[in-house]
Amino acid sequence: MNTTKKVLFYFPKSETEKPIVYQLVKDYNLMVNIFRAKVTPDEEGYLLLDITGDSSDIDRAYQWIRSLGVQIREDVKGMRWDENGCTSCGACITQCPTAALHIPDRRTMRVWFEADKCIECMNCITLCPFGACSSQF
Amino acid sequence: MKSYEEINRRIEAKKAVVLTAEEVIEYVEKKGIEEAAKEVDVVTTATFGAMCSSGCFLNFGHSTPRIRITEAWLDDVLLYSGIAAVDAYLGATQLRHNDPANMDYPGAFKFGGGHVIEKLVAGKPVQLFALSYGTDDYPRRELRTYITIHDLNQAIMVNPRNCYQNYNVAVNAGERPIYTYLGLLKPGLKNASYSSAGQLSPLLNDPYYETIGIGTAVWLAGARGHVYAEGTQFSSLCERGPNDVPMEGAGTLALTADMKKMHPKWVRGVSLVGYGVSLALGIGIPIPILNPQILKRTTVKDSEIYAPVVDYSQDYPNRTGKILGRVSYAELKSGEITVQGKRVPTSSMSSYAYALEIAEILKDEIRRGEFLLSPPLERLPLGKSMKPLPIRGRSQ
DSSP, rough: OOOOOEEEEOOOOOOOSSSSHHHHHHTTEEEEEEEEEEEESOOOOEEEEEEEEEHHHHHHHHHHHHTTTTEEESSOSSEEETTOOOOOOOOOTTTTTTTEEOSOOOTTTTOOGGGGGGGOOHHHHHOOOOOOEOOOO | OOHHHHHHHHHTTTOOOEETTTTTHHHHHHHHHHHHHHHHHHHEEEEEEEEEEOOOEEOOOOOOBBBSEEHHHHHHHHBBBOSSTEEEEETTTTTTHHHHHGGSSSSOOOHHHHHHHHHHHOOOOOOEEOOOOSSSSSOOOEEEEEGGGOOSEEEEEEEEEESSSOOOOEEEEEEEOETTTTEEEETTTTTTOOOOOOOOOOOOGSSSSSSOOOOOOEEEEEEEEEEEEEEETTTOOOOOOOTTTTTTSSOOEEEEEEEGGOOEEEEEEEEETTTTEEEEEEEEEEEEEOOOHHHHTTTTOGOOEEEEEEEETTTTTTOOOOOEEEEEEHHHTTTTEEEEEEEEEEEEESHHHHHHHHHHHHHHHHHHHHOOOOSSSSOOOOOOOOOOOOOOOOOO
């Protein structure tokens, strides 16, 4: 049974020499979809991605990743939408490629953010006139 | 037929029948115009959106020794100081000192006049820096201090143009993305942006300014304010539909209210990438149901209000007057319109959700007897159009 997980790999300083993504694909049979990454030598970094594969393969991959000293965080959402900062103007709606930001009810016209659909393109962060969207890292 | 006095007496007695401009549509469909006009006293209209022609007069009080301010900044945003010693005007679209603007295109415009106004209304401290040349009676030549709105003697919002009656729908028929006051427009008609509360919007519910005039009491961001003049660019001579509703910009309102009585939720700084800064305001205007005709006008619905679709890559900047078509607010709010046979996704710069909330708040204030209506002192001008600016040499 294939499952998909949105996950953040956090690299403490200087643990970034191994080609992690390559090995996730080759050795652990995982499909990888990278949303955001910042991997710089001698600095801490991160990789925010979707991984899809057999859950036992994911477990094995996690073990290997942890053995490299890389931290795994499944609860992290890079993009943050501040419900109170959002005025529901809707300026973001046509700029969000996956409709993570959308208007569920066209009668009340309230904007809503569905974090699971977000691919971290960060269009909304630049374009929200009210600064309601921000990034945690 | 009812008079303002009768309606105000019913409001004071907490017996007024008040509906929002959205609710009144169905109510009249059920009851019929004549019957409903007898029952309904007030219909509340509202809007929330960016209104660039906004700002406030501030009085800082006098320092010791005194200063006759010639230049001043709040949080590095320049004020207009060409008035009395410690008076100044803070405008919504003023950029912060040293903002690179569009030199680093597209500029981010993170902070400006609108944001300072937002901070003031929220009661947050802002830095005042002021300069002068010094006089015998005002010897101080410089000051730097921190103030909040509570320290000021007056903070009066005075907005030359709010509540545009109707507005363009902006699209981009060009070949590169463009950054406008209606947001980022993708090339090849890939998105459309509009800015009106449609059926809830004040002047769309009173298309010929029968009740909204100079002196009308308005709800400006939670404070009781007034219409003090026709808004700038007021243009009542415009194309109108069979229901008299303008099919383009048309009327505007100049509004004023005490900023100390405003609520921060409805006063919000705006950053428009590649364009600049502005201020979004929430405004509610009650319409007294003096007769069935006035009620009929408030029942206008999104499907009966049309806005022109304008290409902001060419036709808007060059004032060609060309439009690509007209679409209704019902279509705009559905999330998709058709322009030149092409399906175009829509989004808005004004918040219908907030407008709805404001219409409800004003309705409740009137029902509780807290907001009385004031009849206009003067009607807004009919038969007025907007003139362009000719560019000419000295001798022409």
